[in-house]
Amino acid sequence: MKKKTLVLGASLKPNRYSNLAINRLNNYDHPVEAVGLRNGVVAGVDIATEKKSFENIHTVTLYLNPKRQEEYYDYIVSLKPQRVIFNPGTENPTFYKILQENNIEVDVACTLVLLASNQY
Numbered sequence: 729m730k731k732k733t734l735v736l737g738a739s740l741k742p743n744r745y746s747n748l749a750i751n752r753l754n755n756y757d758h759p760v761e762a763v764g765l766r767n768g769v770v771a772g773v774d775i776a777t778e779k780k781s782f783e784n785i786h787t788v789t790l791y792l793n794p795k796r797q798e799e800y801y802d803y804i805v806s807l808k809p810q811r812v813i814f815n816p817g818t819e820n821p822t823f824y825k826i827l828q829e830n831n832i833e834v835d836v837a838c839t840l841v842l843l844a845s846n847q848y
Contacts, residue, residue: 737791738764746791789813794820
């Protein structure tokens with residue numbers, strides 16, 4: 729099943745994990761949206777700098793540290809994703825609670841590993 733994914737904290741730098749995630753999600757044919765600090769294109773995906781109202785987001789995968797996540801709490805909840813993946817370095821128990829209160833699954837994992845092991 730293809731899962732439309734929002735990469736939050738997307739980077740234009742090829743050595744960043746968020747950039748690798750965009751590429752790998754594309755390789756696995758998952759539709760990808762991206763929000764980051766700078767506009768640009770990675771693997772054919774436009775990176776937005778504003779909080780767009782994307783439709784039908786299944787998964788949000790985070791590449792923002794917990795402090796930077798705070799300004800996105802309401803935005804992520806408003807997208808009504810089925811799950812949020814907290815990649816290494818993004819763990820945030822305060823946000824887990826908010827998501828769970830909104831019936832959004834919390835997955836503390838690595839998007840790249842989930843994809844490589846067919847667990848995405």
